[in-house]
Amino acid sequence: MEIILIGFMASGKTTISQLLGQKLALPxxxxDDEIEARSKLRIPQIFRQYGEPYFRDLEADTLAATIHLPGILATxxxxxLRVRNRQAIRASGAKIILLQAAAGKIYRRLQKRSNRPLATGLSVQAVADLQANRSAAYEECADITINTGELTVQQTIERIITELGNLRHGRLPEDE
Ligand SMILES: Nc1ncnc2c1ncn2[C@@H]1O[C@H](COP(=O)(O)OP(=O)(O)O)[C@@H](O)[C@H]1O
Ligand SMILES: O=C(O)C1=C[C@@H](OP(=O)(O)O)[C@@H](O)[C@H](O)C1
Ligand SMILES: [Mg+2]
Structure with a gap:
């Protein structure tokens, strides 16, 4: 992969990957789609029938099988969360983009109907707690971090393009 998007549920990985792919002409x-295609099961069905550890095994296997393809990957x-996945993400040589948003924003985005078994019935506090548990794993991988909370989807894309340019030219955010 050239670019890998990471971050909490509803931070925007799936949405942004599609638009970024169009903009940069990358596959x-x-x-999640790859896992569903490989297992021929929907994500909630995998959690319901086989449990989360089985899903995580599938996720790790699918990551290992796709990470060497060209293009953009929405994780x-x-x-x-798994150390082996973090190692694979770091070792891929892709630019790693961490999308963030505050718990209240994520909570509102999660109220839309979705395919996320772990989001069902989460309070704002539970979202904040889960974010706190996960943040070190995300930050360990990230080359670029973008807070999408106050941005439109279009603004997020523009910010990513700018940050990728800065990374390529060795500029730090403080230089701007
Ligand atoms: N600035 C933004 N960047 C990304 N997504 C945003 C933004 N503002 C609102 N959204 C919305 O947040 C939701 C993110 O969902 P999704 O792309 O499925 O996230 P993920 O794949 O990270 O779970 C979408 O409904 C998207 O339209
Ligand atoms: O945060 C998680 O543990 C999960 C996030 C989901 O993907 P999105 O982040 O794209 O919603 C999906 O992989 C699964 O429901 C588990
Ligand atoms: Mg997604």
């Missing part, structure tokens, strides 16, 4: 892969919110 787009979504790890799932839990993908960087």
């Amino acid at each position: 787009v892969h979504d790890l 799932g919110g839990g993908t960087p």
Whole structure:
């Protein structure tokens, strides 16, 4: 992959990967879609019938099988939790983009109907707690971090393009 998007549920990985792929003319892969295609099961069905550890094994295997393809990869919110996945993400040579948003924003985005078994019935506090548990794993991988909370989808894309340019030219955010 050239670019890998990581971050909490509803931070925008799936949405942004699609638009970024169009903008940069790169193929787009979504790890959840790849897992569903490989297992021929929907994500909630995998959690219900086989449990989370089985899902995490599938996720790790699917990551290993897709990470060497060209393009942009949208991971799932839990993908960087396993150390082996973090190592694979770092070793891929892709630019790693961490999308963030405050718990209240994430909570509102999660109220839309979705395919996320772990988001069902989460309070704002539970979202904040889970974010706190996961943040070190995300930050360990990230080359670029973008807070999408106050941005539109279009603004997020523009910010990513700018930050990728800065990274390429060795500029730090403080230089701007
Ligand atoms: N600035 C933004 N960047 C990304 N997504 C945003 C933004 N503002 C609102 N959203 C919305 O947040 C939701 C993110 O969902 P999704 O792309 O499925 O996230 P993920 O794949 O990280 O779980 C979408 O409904 C998207 O339209
Ligand atoms: O955060 C998580 O543990 C998960 C996030 C989901 O992906 P999104 O982050 O794209 O919603 C999906 O992989 C699964 O429901 C588990
Ligand atoms: Mg997604």
